[in-house]
Structures are given as C-alpha cells and as structure tokens.
Amino acid sequence: MSKANDAAVVVFTSETRQRILEQAGSRGWVLSPRSVEQCPYLVCCRRQDWDNKAEGIPSRTAFLVGRISSLAPLEESKNSRGQARFRIGISEFADIAVADVWRKELRNPVAYIGLKQLGIDLKRLRFQPLPDARQAGSDRARGGLTIAEAKKALAATFGVRPEDIEITIKG
Numbered sequence: 001m002s003k004a005n006d007a008a009v010v011v012f013t014s015e016t017r018q019r020i021l022e023q024a025g026s027r028g029w030v031l032s033p034r035s036v037e038q039c040p041y042l043v044c045c046r047r048q049d050w051d052n053k054a055e056g057i058p059s060r061t062a063f064l065v066g067r068i069s070s071l072a073p074l075e076e077s078k079n080s081r082g083q084a085r086f087r088i089g090i091s092e093f094a095d096i097a098v099a100d101v102w103r104k105e106l107r108n109p110v111a112y113i114g115l116k117q118l119g120i121d122l123k124r125l126r127f128q129p130l131p132d133a134r135q136a137g138s139d140r141a142r143g144g145l146t147i148a149e150a151k152k153a154l155a156a157t158f159g160v161r162p163e164d165i166e167i168t169i170k171g
Contacts (some may be wrong), residue, residue, distance in 0.1 A: 030084070064093055096120060
C-alpha cells in the first residue's frame with residue numbers, strides 16, 4: 001500500500017469528538033506501527049460509553065476522519081501482554097456520520113481498511129484544521145522537539161528500540 005491511497009486505521013473508541021480534537025488524535029491503541037505507516041487516514045467509530053452518550057452518536061457509527069500526522073508510543077501504557085499502546089496524531093479532521101461502519105466481525109478495536117470499503121467517499125470529505133492548530137504549532141515551534149522525543153517517535157515508526165536510533169545535527 002502507498003500513502004496515496006484511501007487506507008485507514010479504524011478505531012472503535014469511546015473518546016468523545018471534543019476529546020479527540022483537544023488532544024489532536026486518538027490514544028491508547030495496541031497496533032502495528034508498520035501498518036499505520038501505510039495509512040493516511042484515521043477513522044473513529046463510536047463505542048458506546050456513559051461519558052459519550054450526550055453526543056448522540058449511535059454505536060458503531062463512523063463520526064470523524066482525520067489525516068494522520070504522527071504515531072507515538074505512550075509511556076508506561078503497555079497492555080497485559082506487554083504490548084505498547086500508541087497515540088495516533090491528526091493534523092486535520094472531517095466530521096462524518098456513516099452508520100454501522102464498525103462491523104461485528106472485527107474483534108480487535110483497531111482495523112486497517114480502505115475508506116471506500118467502509119462506504120466513505122474521500123472526495124466528499126471536507127477537512128478542516130484542528131481548533132487549536134495555530135496555537136499548538138506555535139507552542140511546538142517555541143519549545144521544539146527533544147532528541148528523546150524524536151528517537152521514540154522514529155523507533156515506533158521503524159519498529160526498533162529508541163537506543164538504536166542515532167541523530168546527527170549539523171549546523
């Protein structure tokens with residue numbers, strides 16, 4: 001798969017739309033970094049929970065599509081089998097309402113499926129910047145990225161340990 005396609009990471013989440021936008025992504029997922037690398041889109045499907053009922057989004061409905069901008073492991077958040085959990089960052093989003101996208105045969109809360117297979121027409125999506133994108137971008141520019149953060153992100157992307165990453169700065 002190339003990133004020019006409609007491949008998507010589909011998550012079955014109880015996170016609210018507002019929470020996903022506030023944190024510029026969805027978090028806590030055990031996934032394959034190599035598979036995510038091939039997916040330009042994140043599709044969030046509603047998993048009903050007491051905290052998200054007020055949104056009125058029916059269970060298994062796709063409610064948000066994001067353009068994936070990053071993938072980062074979450075510190076100290078391994079599951080019972082020792083697998084790392086990740087945060088999938090997004091740079092833009094489109095609100096949608098496509099019923100029954102999350103299929104009962106999908107056993108894990110993460111799947112890799114094309115938008116077209118999900119009944120989502122990429123041409124009809126109207127992506128918009130995240131509400132705090134300007135502020136987050138200026139904070140990042142001021143604070144920068146630490147070497148440790150860069151090593152962790154690169155390690156997750158390439159499936160190696162952070163200590164196996166070497167970074168050279170010239171200038």
